[in-house]
Amino acid sequence: MTLKKTTNPLLDEDELSLNLIEAQYLLRNTRGQNNAKSVLVLVNGIELAGKGEAVKQLREWVDPRYLLVKADAxxxxxxxxxxxxxxxxSIPAEGQLMVLFGNWYSDLLATALHVSKPLxxxxxxxxxxxxxxxEQDLKNNHVxxxxxxxxxxxxSLQKRMDNLDPHEVRWHKLHGLDWRNKKQYDSLQKLSQRxxxxxxxxxxxxxxxxxxxxxxxxxxxxxNCPEHVSEVKSKWKxxxxxxxxxxxxxxxTTKEDYKKELKELSVKVAEALRFDDRKAIIVFExxxxAGKGGAIKRLVKNLDPREYDIHSIAAPERYEKRHPYLWRFWTKLQTNEDIRIFDRSWYGRVLVERVEGLISEHAWQRAYEEINRFEKDLVNSQTVVIKFWLAISKDEQATRFKAREETPNKRFKITPEDWRNREKWDAYLDAAADMFExxxxxxxxxxxxxxxxxNTARLEILRAILKQLRAN
Amino acid sequence: MTLKKTTNPLLDEDELSLNLIEAQYLLRNTRGQNNAKSVLVLVNGIELAGKGEAVKQLREWVDPRYLLVKADAxxxxxxxxxxxxxxxxSIPAEGQLMVLFGNWYSDLLATALHVSKPLxxxxxxxxxxxxxxxEQDLKNNHVxxxxxxxxxxxxSLQKRMDNLDPHEVRWHKLHGLDWRNKKQYDSLQKLSQRxxxxxxxxxxxxxxxxxxxxxxxxxxxxxNCPEHVSEVKSKWKxxxxxxxxxxxxxxxTTKEDYKKELKELSVKVAEALRFDDRKAIIVFExxxxAGKGGAIKRLVKNLDPREYDIHSIAAPERYEKRHPYLWRFWTKLQTNEDIRIFDRSWYGRVLVERVEGLISEHAWQRAYEEINRFEKDLVNSQTVVIKFWLAISKDEQATRFKAREETPNKRFKITPEDWRNREKWDAYLDAAADMFExxxxxxxxxxxxxxxxxNTARLEILRAILKQLRAN
Known part of the structure; x- marks a missing residue:
């Protein structure tokens, strides 16, 4: 296979520079607009081909304040x-330009060519x-x-290697493959064709x-910053x-049975979570x-707070909204916490954001698959993802709302908006139904x-966690 | 030494809970106000004393959405x-409450008691x-x-250890010291007295x-959210x-000499940086x-962008302003980058923020010592901190401004504000003088x-970097 190489006619350098700077401002000005986007440039290829030089030259031509460059081993x-x-x-926010070398492709190639057990x-x-x-999900979310x-x-690679001084050779070896090895070069070229x-x-x-x-x-x-298309192609089923x-x-459950079972189960759950080699993410919606807080309280009963994190998810902050909606969860998952509990989660996209009309139909209809891919990636990286929907009846909710209003230190949990949201009860049920399916x-x-x-529900939750941990 | 223990009279739990919730709202409402602050709670002590239980109980009493808990090994x-x-x-933003167990004290104690070479x-x-x-700096910056x-x-510790089931013992051992070891317990108690x-x-x-x-x-x-005092006690010298x-x-420098020397020096600087075991932070103000961009270009000439990061520092974002002003630099320094170049830096606090009156006299006068401590901590953790002030005359600046205006792809570098800033030339010189001293x-x-x-300046910069790298 011969690949078609990019061959634009060369421009006058000053003109190119001016065009780049104007385009940077154009891109920045999309922030908050209906054509908002960011540009993420993934740089890969053969060592000594001149990726670094090209990035340095780019920095000369553009307004360097608005060029982000990130490069990791x-x-x-x-x-x-x-x-x-x-x-x-390193995923850029709306209006930003990020050049990323050192990215998932370089990691994949290094892994494929390097490890004792190659892919x-x-x-x-x-x-x-x-x-x-x-990447398609990123694009759909305006990156x-x-x-x-x-x-x-x-x-040419060998010729350039010949011209390096010994120190530079050492450095170039540190950060990659052995570029004097023809077999490895050929393997890389062959892999890249894939x-x-x-x-x-x-x-x-x-x-x-x-x-x-x-x-x-x-x-x-x-x-290239066109208006976002928000047309929905097919009818929603x-x-x-x-x-x-x-x-x-x-x-x-009788009070006596509840106490006894709760004690046994919460010890078992704590041990199962503690000694599982995988990480765990437990989501409550x-x-x-509906009793999310109470369920979480029982779940962590026999755990030490050093063993888990609880994330209470509210509406995104302004700077978070400039990123793909899953971004604030990606960044929360970067540290190596073993047990993560989410009191509400990324499902807000297809629940509150959908029902309250905060995003386009197009956006929430796309979100299901994005979420599935996100969770699949987590599961593939040694994580158990356990998701609960706590269901109550509309009458029971009203009873609990009133009880909250009558208890001074629970009153903060209830606002006029909560009563208003009850008008959309059926819309939330529909959204939940689509989400499950x-x-x-x-x-x-x-x-x-x-x-x-x-009480019955709390026991069921603990049993479900045990079952899922043991099943996978 | 006997320490006085905290002994407040016990309150009715519901009342305590209500008070806590009201105080949380009080704290949140300080955001953007003249009494803005956050609360960072450092939790330490003896294992099994019940830190975890106390945090869990706290979570029951407060509005859990506004309680952040972070716990690391x-x-x-x-x-x-x-x-x-x-x-x-984990440093909280204005209005936030953060409980941090796993903090610098637990790290210090673990290091002091554990390593083969104890402190x-x-x-x-x-x-x-x-x-x-x-911590005093944090407090002064409203944390x-x-x-x-x-x-x-x-x-009591031994009694509680006796009552643990074997699994729990294992876990408690994982995350700390050997709590069956009387000698270690005594050492810890002794150290804590310090x-x-x-x-x-x-x-x-x-x-x-x-x-x-x-x-x-x-x-x-x-x-306890009093208005911030911004009185200055002593007259500024x-x-x-x-x-x-x-x-x-x-x-x-003649063009010929410049080219020759630049080539030699930039190779030497690249090698010196590359093969120094320490990290390097190079600041341009x-x-x-004044030529910061041009100097940086020559500095990185023989480095690959994978070896360094360039941070172009502009005014802080809104969410950054809710933290201590050094916070946005602390967080930039978390990854393990070897060479970091700052095009403007934390010195903005005592330059632009001082001269333009963006902060109180109190705040900038305090900043010098805060910055010194910050840099000392960096130097103590294997980092070379190299700082440049590029000095030009007012006439030379005017010449360069005009040249920029006449070059289409340089025009973005110059705005009416840049001309207006010239009126404050002397104030900037005064601020720079105080900063050096x-x-x-x-x-x-x-x-x-x-x-x-x-050209002469660029050569001097490279020589200064070499000299400082070799000196320390």
């Missing part, structure tokens, strides 16, 4: 984190498919991903042309509301007053727990 | 990062002095630091009293403006058009480089 894939986790903080072709292709889907491959022939069909390929024999091609690719990306949501009655996967199933009787 | 001191670096992201008393005391100064020590007698004079000590024999004391300490901290700033003339330390000296002739 390779992170070998280790099954402990997803391929995007090391880069979550086979099907594993490699599976990663590529995942990455391409992730334009531009991929640039710096190509160089074996002959994914660079949609990349911009730059022939790096000529340095000046190389720098210009790179800048022109970025210029084109920055200038709503799911039926599960019976359990319409009738969330459950059998009450449900209507206001589309995001209850074999790797991260939903548990719907009838919660009109809190 | 101990980070052993390793000389590669400062003691505050692992916690930079001697003078090292230990030096760390404590640094930490207390850091109220509340320290709580959970105390438990050896006898720093807990200003702590809140909670006697943890009685669980209910313990939880209440803890909550009441936090309640008192949240309720301005420094004399260095001669070099008034006459930044330098000898021009100076008037507009107060922040040019033996561990992080300022280099003032006359820059009316750019």
């Amino acid at each position: 390779a992170n070998m894939f280790n099954n402990q984190q997803t391929y995007w986790q090391p880069y979550a903080n 086979d072709e099907s594993q490699f292709d599976a990663y590529i498919a995942d990455m391409q889907a992730f 334009d991903v531009v991929k640039v491959w710096f190509d160089l022939s074996w002959k 994914f660079i069909k949609d990349w911009n390929i730059i022939d790096c024999e000529d340095e000046k042309a190389r720098n210009q091609q790179f800048a022109q690719i970025i210029l084109a990306a920055m200038k 709503p799911a039926a509301v599960p019976e359990l949501l319409l009738h969330p009655e459950n059998q009450p 449900g209507m206001d007053a 589309r995001t209850s996967t074999d790797y991260a199933p939903w548990h719907i727990i009838a919660n009109d009787d809190k | 101990a980070n052993m001191f390793n000389n590669q990062q400062t003691y505050w670096q692992p916690y930079a992201n 001697d008393e003078s090292q230990f005391d030096a760390y404590i002095a640094d930490m207390q100064a850091f 109220d630091v509340v320290k709580v020590w959970f105390d438990l007698s050896w006898k 720093f807990i004079k200003d702590w809140n000590i909670i006697d943890c024999e009685d669980e209910k009293a313990r939880n209440q004391q803890f909550a009441q300490i936090i309640l008192a901290a949240m309720k 301005p420094a004399a403006v260095p001669e070099l700033l008034l006459h930044p003339e330098n000898q021009p 100076g008037m507009d058009a 107060r922040t040019s330390t033996d561990y992080a000296p300022w280099h003032i480089i006359a820059n009316d002739d750019k």
Whole structure:
């Protein structure tokens, strides 16, 4: 296969510079607009092809205040984190231009070529498919991903290696593969053919042309800021509301049985979580007053706060809104916490944001698949994802609201808005139904727990956690 | 020494809960006000004293959405990062309440008691002095630091160990010291006497009293939100403006000599930076058009962008302003980048923010010592801090401004505001003079480089970097 290389005519350098600067302002000015976007440039290719020089030249041509460059040494894939986790903080916000070398492709190539157990072709292709889907999600969430491959022939590479002084050779070896090894070079070129069909390929024999091609690719990306399309192509097929949501009655447990079982189960759950080699993410969703807080309290009963984190999720902050909506969760997952509990979660996208009309139909309809991919990546990196919907009846909610209003130190939990939200009760049920149908996967199933009787529900939650931990 | 333990009378639980919730709202409402503050609670003490239970009970009493809890395993001191670096992201923003167990004290104690080469008393005391100064800086920047020590007698500790089931024992061992070792317990108690004079000590024999004391300490901290004092006690003693700033003339270098020397020096600098075991932070400050960008370009000439980061520092974002002003630099320094270049820096606090009157006199006068401590911590954690002031004359600036205006792709660098800023030329010189006098330390000296002739200046900068790298 011969790949078509990018060959734009060379421009006058001052003119190119001016165009780049104007495009930077254009891009920045999309912030908060209906064509808001950012540009993420992934830079990969052959060592000594001149990626670094091209980036430095770019910095000369643009307004450097508005060019972000991030470059890290390779992170070998280790099954402990997803391929995007090391880069979550490098995903640019609306209006930003980020050049990222050191990215998931360099990590994949380093892993594929380096480790004692190299990846086979099907594993490699599976990663590529995942990455391409992730990049499509980024694009749909207004992060334009531009991929640039710096190509160089074996002959030229060897000539450039010959011209390095010994110190530089050492450095270039540190950060990559052995570029004197023809077999490795050929393997890399062969592997690259498996994914660079949609990349911009730059022939790096000529340095000046190389720098210009790179800048022109970025210029084109920055200038291309169309209005976001929010048209929905096909008619939405709503799911039926599960019976359990319409009738969330459950059998009450006697106080005595509850106490005894709670004690036993919470010890078991604590031990199961504590000694599981995987990380755990436990999500609680449900209507206001559905009992999320009470369930969490029982769940952590026999855990020490040093063993878990509880994230209470409210509306996103302004700076978080300038990123893909999942970004604030990506960044929360970067540290190596073993047990994470979410009191509300990323499902807000297809619940409150959908029902309250905060986002376009287009956006929430797309979100189900984005969430599924997100959770699949987590599960593939040694994480158990356990999701609960706590179901209560509208009458029971009213009873609990009134009880809260009558208890001084619970009153903060209830506002006029909570009463108003009851008018949208059915819309929330519809949204929940769609959510179950589309995001209850074999790797991260939903548990719907009838919660009109809190105690029974709490025991059920603990049993469900135990069961899922033991099953996978 | 017998320490006085906290003994507030016990309150009715519902009343305490209500008070806590009201205090949380009070604290949140300080945001953006003249009494803005946050509360950072450091939790330490004897294992099994019940820190975790007290935090869990606190969560029951407060509005959990506005309680942040962060708990990490101990980070052993390793000389590669400062003691505050692992916690930079856990410093609360205005209006927030953060409980941090797992903090610099637990790290210090774990390091002091655990490593093969334990800390001697003078090292230990030096760390404590640094930490207390850091906490005072936090306090001055509106992060109220509340320290709580959970105390438990050896006898009670052993009794509680007896009652643990074997799994729990395993877990408690994982995360700390050997609590069956009387000698270690005594060492810890002895060490603690060296720093807990200003702590809140909670006697943890009685669980209910313990939880209440803890909550009441936090309640008192949240309720105490006085207006910030911005009175300046003593008259400011301005420094004399260095001669070099008034006459930044330098000898021009011939074009030939410049090219030759630049090539040699930039290779040497690249190698010196690359193969130094320490990290490097290189700061550029100076008037507009002083040549910071050009100097940086030459500095990185023989480095690959994967080896360095360039941070272009502009005015802080809104969410950054809710933190201590150094916070946005603390968080930038968390990753393990070897070479960091700052195009403007934390010195903005005593330059633009001072001269433009963006902060109180009180705040900028305090900043010099805060910055010195910050840089000292960096130097102590294997970092070379190299600082440049590029000096140009007012006439030379005007010449460069005009040249920028006449070059289409340089025009973005110049705005009407830049011309207006010239009116404050002398005020900036005064601010720079004070900055040199107060922040040019033996561990992080300022280099003032006359820059009316750019080429000569660029060579001088490279020579200064080489010299400082070789000297330390």
